[in-house]
Amino acid sequence: MKRILSGIQPTGSLNIGTYLGSVKNFVKLQDDMPDYEFFIFIADLHAITVPKDRQKLRGLIKELAALYVACGLDPNRVNLFIQSEVPAHAQMAYLLQCNSYIGELERMTQFKDKAQKQQTNGVTVGLFTYPTLMAADILLYDAEFVPVGHDQKQHLELTRDIAERVNNKYNDIFTVPKPLIAKKGARIKSLKNPNKKMSKSDDNIKSRINLLDDENVIKARIRSAVTDSIGIVQYDEENQPGLANLMTIYSVITNKSFDEIEMLYKDKGYKEFKEDLGEIVYQELKPIQERYNELINSKELNDILDQGQEKAFKVSMKKLRKLKHRIGLGRNR
Numbered sequence: 001m002k003r004i005l006s007g008i009q010p011t012g013s014l015n016i017g018t019y020l021g022s023v024k025n026f027v028k029l030q031d032d033m034p035d036y037e038f039f040i041f042i043a044d045l046h047a048i049t050v051p052k053d054r055q056k057l058r059g060l061i062k063e064l065a066a067l068y069v070a071c072g073l074d075p076n077r078v079n080l081f082i083q084s085e086v087p088a089h090a091q092m093a094y095l096l097q098c099n100s101y102i103g104e105l106e107r108m109t110q111f112k113d114k115a116q117k118q119q120t121n122g123v124t125v126g127l128f129t130y131p132t133l134m135a136a137d138i139l140l141y142d143a144e145f146v147p148v149g150h151d152q153k154q155h156l157e158l159t160r161d162i163a164e165r166v167n168n169k170y171n172d173i174f175t176v177p178k179p180l181i182a183k184k185g186a187r188i189k190s191l192k193n194p195n196k197k198m199s200k201s202d203d204n205i206k207s208r209i210n211l212l213d214d215e216n217v218i219k220a221r222i223r224s225a226v227t228d229s230i231g232i233v234q235y236d237e238e239n240q241p242g243l244a245n246l247m248t249i250y251s252v253i254t255n256k257s258f259d260e261i262e263m264l265y266k267d268k269g270y271k272e273f274k275e276d277l278g279e280i281v282y283q284e285l286k287p288i289q290e291r292y293n294e295l296i297n298s299k300e301l302n303d304i305l306d307q308g309q310e311k312a313f314k315v316s317m318k319k320l321r322k323l324k325h326r327i328g329l330g331r332n333r
């Protein structure tokens, strides 16, 4: 069976950047690609590459699991699991580290950015080897497609290089994966600085809208989003980057093209556009929040995660055993 796989780190409450760039896309794909089996997981091992509070981490793992389902992932279509509950991921990452080079990991821009931020705490080896864990996540399942936002493209390219290298050395063991990047929404920007991506870890909470924010917060954040003094609702990424970002959010949620949005606001200003967008985002998030509240402390959620773990365990162990055997590890049994 052909497979699609992706993951999100439980490093902070989910925001509309991750939702529009990633989760909404998963939900669409599960319906559009019926021939594929889906594995979607909570990348908790990735979250501890920088220091994390124990209680907070636990809470975020569960919150992300409930949000995945609340956003529309169908547990009958998708194997939903927690990465650290499937031991093959960490084991496979080690085997891949023995087939990766320091030079190629040093080139990863996300590593360079995150390492810079960690200078006072010290940069962990885990932060450095992170892309090999991500490669393990993907290659264990022979995923053909990996839906991600634009910022993960470089990690996907490295995964492909590692896969090809291991295939050459150990006789075609992995499917070489391809990234699946949404045409629109793959790069939602900070509401306070349209040159930066909207990020869970941005110190300025006004830069984002979280999926669990209440109506007043959602609307206030849109109202106070940075725009420009041009004052015409038109899509011009270069000269009106803040507005272009808001138009992207509008377009991905409503499925309206930029042309249609421009027509709608032809004789109107940013104020009306922002008022409408606040309502549109709120209406999109309201049903997600309602479903989230039903799920968060339910047995249903635990059952979904148990079922996902069982399936992921089986598939991943098989691949791990195969590679260990080809490398010559352990006994020949």
Ligand code: ATP
Residues within 6 Å of the ligand: 007, 008, 009, 011, 012, 017, 018, 019, 020, 021, 022, 147, 148, 149, 150, 151, 152, 185, 186, 187, 188, 189, 197, 198, 199, 200, 201, 202
């Ligand atoms: P942070 O936002 O703290 O930097 P991250 O980049 O590690 O965290 P994740 O939540 O792990 O983000 O990302 C999950 C998925 O969402 C990835 O596929 C990522 O590319 C995508 N994504 C994250 N932020 C955005 C964004 N602003 N726009 C579009 N896609 C995004």
Ligand code: LTN
Residues within 6 Å of the ligand: 005, 006, 007, 008, 009, 043, 046, 133, 134, 137, 138, 146, 147, 148, 152, 155
């Ligand atoms: N590194 C990704 C999260 C992630 C992932 C994966 C995505 C971990 N493992 C495997 C796709 C496939 C991130 O930071 N967004």
